[in-house]
Amino acid sequence: MNTQCPSRDFIYQDWILTETKFNPEQLHSRGTVFTIGNGYLGTRGSLEEGHARGVPATFIHGVYDDVPVVYTELANCPDWLPLMIVINGDRFRMDEGEVLQYERRLDVSQGLLSRSLRWRSPSGKIIDIHFERFASLADQHILGQRCQLTPHDSDCTIEIQASINGYAENQGFNHWEGLDQGKTNQGVWLQSRTRGSQIEIGMAAKMTISGAEATLQVSIVPGYPTISASFVATSQQTITVEKLVTVFTSREINQPVTAAQEKLAQLSDYTTLLTANKQAWDEVWQKSDIHIEGDPTAAFAVRYNLFQLLIAAPFHDDKVSIPAKTLSGFGYRGHVFWDTEIFILPCFTFTQPAIAKNLLTYRYHTINGARRKANHYGFKGAMYAWESADTGDEVTPRWALPDDYYGEDVRIWCRDREIHNSADIAYAVWQYWQVTGDDEWMRDYGAEILLDAAIFWSSRVEYNKQGDRYEIRGVIGADEYHEFVHNNSFTNRMVQWHLEKAVKVYDWLGRNFPEQARKLEDKLELTSELERRWQDIIKKICLFYDSSTGLIEQFEGFFQLKDINLQDYEPRQRSMQTILGIEEANQYQVLKQPDVLMLLYLMRPSAEFPYNEKALATNWNYYAPRTDITYGSSLGPAIHAILAADLGKSTTAYERFIQALMVDLEDRRGNANDGIHGASAGGIWQAVIFGFGGIQLTEQGPIANPHLPPTWTSLKFQLHWRGHWYQFDLSREGTGDRGLGTGDRRQELIISPPSPPSPPTPPSPPTPDIRGFIFDLDGVLTDTAEYHYQAWQKLADEEGIPFNRQANEALRGVSRRASLMLIIGDRTYSEAQIEEMMERKNRYYVELIQHITSQDLLPGAIALLNELRQAGIKIAIGSGSKNAKTVIERLGIADKVDAIVDGYSVQKPKPAPDLFLYAAHQLGLQPQQCVVVEDAKAGVEAAKAGGMWAIGLGPVERVGAADIVLPSLAGVTWAELRTKFPQTAKR
């Protein structure tokens, strides 16, 4: 399917965005639009060859560094893109020579950005150039680039320079100090460190050229390591240049530059890596895709918005969150707002709960920052930062400083007054828990967030004796046009709601996990007195609600402000605050974004106070016309779309939806250059699912009550709810009624499958509920068995004991002491001698494993680990070895593993189940949710003894007791594996 936007240069296809014209005026906004990434990093769509006005940018999650005024920002990381092409002495660049054909494509199905052009050089050579790039979703540390060159009409000499540019900058500021750089036989590497936060980055790159004779040279220009090559290209023959880059930071690993070098050394070729990336994306889209028919622009654009959220989503990191402008631009400096929890999170909670968990756990890891903020302002508990970064401390700038010499400083009050986000975070914690049923996370993380933020509220509210009521004075509500108000209804009701939930969670914890409840009571100074205070606040917090009409006053005195008719200001292209001025906007009944309506939206799923249909209609009629929905906040339109859909206002709903949907693709607000509007993208998902899909959550699961836009003939998506997947295929009855303008008429739709839901396609229940894999190390992931054998052999030789490979077979999965016993047999040694021999063997072994690299991983291991992680399955290593941690570090898989259980962890060795039971516990799983992968008899026995599934690697005579027996991990995939488990769950 295919659509051409009138008067624009974009073509939208199902999964593909095509730009047909290069316009340097749009360089920066398109730089945002063509951002790619993999949840670890985001790279803006800048040009490989550079551009005089270009601002290349790559942001890596969590790599913040100090900066004046705004405290900290995501550092623009060294640029991995530079690829310079010189054709017969002319450097290829878009602003010289002549571009004869041009096309840029972003394929969101696999995160692949490409550019094809035919270029005539200033000296007249015509050449076809095709660029591609991707950031691998299969391995987040791998970046791939390809460039194909085809001279059109005559041979020419081509020089290629592939570089890492260490001079990346944040609007002029370069956060990086170069530490070192160099060449390897594989290519070049760069080691840099942020100036303030001292985060180290290691990058390595290599280039291969096929189709021409080329010798590579390496240059040592400081900060700009470069591989170059010159060759002759024959007319009409294509030369392919592949550049592969690896990147690590000290956030994941101790020696990032070594990790980058080692990973680079073992990389497959571009095509293989791209295939792995595509497979990883297929998995993700199976869950997250939304399929729309009848509206090709929306069909693509919804996927585009989801893509932009997915590439900014931390798949493997729970210490970061998604910034307001994702990882795609400099706007808001990479700071995290309520945008994440309220606007972005639901998309993940319902389709990628592992990511949602990471995002929320970020708030747990940053709770001490929230406590410092509360303490600074003289309050208790956790007062979450309005803008948050690595530590959770408040990083909202105090000032908007003027550029001109005598301009006034403008004080930004959000850090002090926009406090509702502590309740918003609690809302998201609660929602995640309700949707996933993840009690363990609630016990270990969520409860502490929710309760300590509740403690903040009890110190923040003020008791008004005269009115016998609690008040929250001097705040900014969701609507930021009013900067100092008392008893904002959104804030007050969210606080009340938060305290209601705090009481429930505290009770739940005490009943189900009394030990954890006691821990938190001690840590947070939770008392029953405090709980009573919460109850009192819940009862007496003031809310300005007219029960006869349902009308809510936005804050105390709002209705006394000057009224406004926004129509009087049309046409306009500026916000009402810009038009009226900050002071004046405070005096009017004009909203930047939904406030009372936002509250109603959040209370709608549970139909809690003050939500009801009448209240929604009344407040919509009052507030919607007074909201600066066009140029106020980009957070507004998607929410208005949903509420309008609820109210049957389908024209308005669709208008608002498109406004949010195209905010970046069509640069509707003129600031796409600052980065993707993440909250708007998250709002899009909610608008489709909750607005047009009309999804409501019942105890029996989600049900649909759709209001599809008139042109939509079908809407398909799937949701994950309390451990099950629900697939929705909503389609309009017949195809006659496609016109717009049918107004508020309630649409008749066939819901297929009708509620209750049928099982979705991926993953297919009722396979056993497998959530964790425990891998033995030796003989399974790596052949350290070989090193053990060599060490034992050396010891045996020294002691004159007969020993060989065959004898060694008996030692698989056997502890060190037991192995030695088997070797010495009935020979007599004192305990001291035995101790010494064990120590000696271990010394030999430790020496040997120093040379382990990721090349020692057995075939298939890395692919399976990656696939399992993508699938959200937890991974532990369960090894009897006391050197397991060293081996895992050396293998370079430490970041793929959630827990390591080794010889130090338990007393009884395999075949006792202790080791694996401990591993399951570490993963937070039940034994029957775990699969053990073993190559030893004792190991398989241990697994079975522990009540786990077992996969045995090796001959049946050794591992035949396992549920599944395989020769090795080579070619093994989880997709296939899970179909082999018995169809009856164990529980």
Place this chain on the structure above:
Amino acid sequence: MNTQCPSRDFIYQDWILTETKFNPEQLHSRGTVFTIGNGYLGTRGSLEEGHARGVPATFIHGVYDDVPVVYTELANCPDWLPLMIVINGDRFRMDEGEVLQYERRLDVSQGLLSRSLRWRSPSGKIIDIHFERFASLADQHILGQRCQLTPHDSDCTIEIQASINGYAENQGFNHWEGLDQGKTNQGVWLQSRTRGSQIEIGMAAKMTISGAEATLQVSIVPGYPTISASFVATSQQTITVEKLVTVFTSREINQPVTAAQEKLAQLSDYTTLLTANKQAWDEVWQKSDIHIEGDPTAAFAVRYNLFQLLIAAPFHDDKVSIPAKTLSGFGYRGHVFWDTEIFILPCFTFTQPAIAKNLLTYRYHTINGARRKANHYGFKGAMYAWESADTGDEVTPRWALPDDYYGEDVRIWCRDREIHNSADIAYAVWQYWQVTGDDEWMRDYGAEILLDAAIFWSSRVEYNKQGDRYEIRGVIGADEYHEFVHNNSFTNRMVQWHLEKAVKVYDWLGRNFPEQARKLEDKLELTSELERRWQDIIKKICLFYDSSTGLIEQFEGFFQLKDINLQDYEPRQRSMQTILGIEEANQYQVLKQPDVLMLLYLMRPSAEFPYNEKALATNWNYYAPRTDITYGSSLGPAIHAILAADLGKSTTAYERFIQALMVDLEDRRGNANDGIHGASAGGIWQAVIFGFGGIQLTEQGPIANPHLPPTWTSLKFQLHWRGHWYQFDLSREGTGDRGLGTGDRRQELIISPPSPPSPPTPPSPPTPDIRGFIFDLDGVLTDTAEYHYQAWQKLADEEGIPFNRQANEALRGVSRRASLMLIIGDRTYSEAQIEEMMERKNRYYVELIQHITSQDLLPGAIALLNELRQAGIKIAIGSGSKNAKTVIERLGIADKVDAIVDGYSVQKPKPAPDLFLYAAHQLGLQPQQCVVVEDAKAGVEAAKAGGMWAIGLGPVERVGAADIVLPSLAGVTWAELRTKFPQTAKR
């Protein structure tokens, strides 16, 4: 002479500083100490090969760019130093391999920085490496580097990379956007532009290698143009690498990158350029040197401080001034304070008046900024910025923002309250005028500064009706520990003094230059009423002066503050403000720096109120013990040294002197890394001349009343005063009394020569008072005569008129029309035909001169122009050609010329004197102060007819009427030339 500081690694010789040990801990402070420059730029002493913690920096005068919080800063310009050396694969660096021998030397007699070392590479090669660098004082756009390499014990392969690094940064911020770069057959070039201020820079570099076979290669790495070469070096043989760099900015020339390329193309070799640089320095030191005997450390260190001021001094630019940290560091962002006028300027006023004039004229060019500041604060006239940069607008930051999340912002009040500098600037204007007698400058520039700042004061003072007095409330005085005081004595008396002088200048202007007086009356709204108000303020401004004791209260209520005994806080290494806190320091009688004593110091030369010997002693005894002279302001010690010398407190005087003298060399305040303490360096000159030399200015000239420190056996220097040079050679009688500790005993010294002064050695009066040179263009500076000839020849050929080179000789110095008349002789043409032929010839000529470059300058021209400029002699071009401006631009000498008078300027051609008279007028000189250089008879006649000196170039039969006849300018120097003029002045 030679001295070794105990426990330090510096050796001080007469002109040479030697560092004997490399200590990476001192990298940054030594980076400041080893700054070189040429008054156009300053380059910090960073290492050619780079260093992980290195911060290379080159600042060019006036190249400011926008930056948050502090508005603007001097942009660190692209680094011209990078020179990488790879020896058998090992990159030379100080932090790897082994440094076997090391020495770094700065020769301040010629601004040459060198470094010699013997290095063992990690792989064991031993090599001697010698680096040199200088920024040419003979041509400010030329930078030279040399590197000599001598393998010690075996042959090795060496790779050299010479680069320009376009990624220079200001503490992380890179102000430059790369525009373009490329290679020429000479080397590489780079074109960049500042982001905000849009100043363009063009740099070009070339490298030559002698002593080995090497082919140069050029790399196109973006922003880092690089020339590289590989060669084999033979053991014990020296290979010399020379790197020459040219630099221009759009502040001087329209197309800086073209200018840099062209200049690079015509450069002589390193040795020739270094010689020219040395000659230029010799000239400067002839005037500015201070020669001390008996105290080798002081002997060198005084020269060192002068050197640091000279390299920051704008020899050729009157739109810039010397920043507080000169051009040597990032401290204070290149902003200009009162430091320049009060501390630094006297050194120039008395030894390099042309530079002093430039510095003060900067305040004229920035007066509109001062007017905007006054207007912003609701005042009239010119309120000079406390911190000033390119526009004169106030650029003092408003805030010291905290690094930590919850720290308090500290408001910096200097922009609002430290207002005394408008009077300080007036003081410097007056002093310059008094010392130089430069009435023209006072008329055209100084008067407007002084009068408009006086107008500011009359709007700033407040009339206190009750006391019938004027007050200045709410200020910060010279002492910045007190941030909000009323009637600061320093400020109030300086304002009174300023208004006294304003009245005088206004009267003087009216009497001597009534036209200029009327112009200023119109422009500034000067009225006699205003003058009466000034008189009233002078009479009634309040000053807290006890006439019985001479004690002055620093401000209203100072004596009521808590007293302090600074001894109670010893030992300490922090300022009293840091110890007490900002608020608390305000409550104590503790001074950051002299305030009342500063006032007495400034009133001392003229012995004006409140200065007298008794008042000095009284106030010294009160304020000196209460001044934080060690860790307060670096502006204090030199002033205290002078006053202590006055009071006969020689031990204190010398202590304070050394404290100022060694502030950077010994990093006494721990902040040398921020840049040279410019005010302290300027204070050193004043301490030597006015303190130890005891110079007093009388109507008969300066006289000495020396108080030499005990160890000093001789002190020699020279001063320029009212058009004459005075040389001082002060020596102690006998040599017995050298010990310190003789206390306050007045020293008996022989003053030789005694007052009145004898003529100084350079320059030697009474040569005629020559202040300007007017050069004919054709045949004198360039051979455009040849192009004229070619154009005439072509025309003549087309017209069939006989013409040849011999006939052309008759056209020298003849106008276009007259030339044509000579050519056509008695042939008959209509006026229309004549017009057409003139136009045609000119077209041919204009076409021809498009190809002129600086290579078309005749031998000796550029050297003489440079020498004249160094000597402060003004330069005009007086050419009958109507294309003179184009030719001068193409020759690249536009920036050396003060005025161009061409065929458009006057009606009557040579031999009428009009053209040269007009040129003299443009230079602001009398005819008898000018020398005309001509190659034509008519030109020499014109010069003589105008009453000017004439130098004729060519045969006596042509130019014999000139005062001096020379074959050409080749080898001609001003030093020699001036001795040839008749010994009787014309006036």
